[in-house]
Amino acid sequence: MMQGTPVDHELVQAATRTARTFCRGDNHTVAAAARTRDGRIVTGLNAYHFTGGPCAELVVIGAAAAQGGYDLTTMVAVGDHERGVIPPCGRCRQVLFDYFPALDVIIGAADHLRAVPIAQLLPEPYAWSDHQPDDGTD
Numbered sequence: 001m002m003q004g005t006p007v008d009h010e011l012v013q014a015a016t017r018t019a020r021t022f023c024r025g026d027n028h029t030v031a032a033a034a035r036t037r038d039g040r041i042v043t044g045l046n047a048y049h050f051t052g053g054p055c056a057e058l059v060v061i062g063a064a065a066a067q068g069g070y071d072l073t074t075m076v077a078v079g080d081h082e083r084g085v086i087p088p089c090g091r092c093r094q095v096l097f098d099y100f101p102a103l104d105v106i107i108g109a110a111d112h113l114r115a116v117p118i119a120q121l122l123p124e125p126y127a128w129s130d131h132q133p134d135d136g137t138d
Contacts, residue, residue: 005104007113008074011035012085012106015078018043023080030086032056032077036069057092061099072099074115076106084110093121098128 011033018031028045032055035041044059056077064072075096079086087107088096096103097118104115119125 005115007106007115008035008076011041011074011076012078012113014041014043015076015085018045019078019080029080030056030077031080032060032075034060034064034069034072034075036064037071037073038069040067040069042067042069042072055089055092057088058095061095072103074104074106085113087121093118094126097122097125101127 015031015033018033022045023029023031027048029048030046031043032045033041033043034057042060042064044056044063046056046059047053057075060075061072064070075088077086077088078084085106085108088105096105101119103118105118105121106113106115107121108114
């Protein structure tokens with residue numbers, strides 16, 4: 001069973017509000033919200049495209065950085081049409097782990113939400129930084 005920390009319900013509400021307000025049509029179907037280390041909440045929407053447009057979680061990383069929020073502590077994604085909290089896809093799990101290895105991600109059904117470390121969503125995770133040369137050569 002995944003162990004976690006208390007659920008940040010304000011973050012879930014922010015993602016839910018963003019999804020209800022801005023998800024329109026097929027291009028924007030998921031909203032995400034993240035809390036920065038200094039307590040701010042940053043939101044974003046996915047940008048669907050058949051070539052693989054960015055997921056909402058990745059949009060939030062860029063939006064947070066544009067606001068000086070380089071250290072995210074918790075993230076959640078919410079689907080449109082009242083789909084509720086949805087877990088990050090495999091690509092997002094890897095990116096979130098690489099950028100923020102201590103990040104908590106809120107997952108689960110509405111009545112069973114839990115915040116778990118991103119590493120728990122990646123069994124035997126590949127840590128990109130562990131496989132880079134120390135001296136800058138191959």
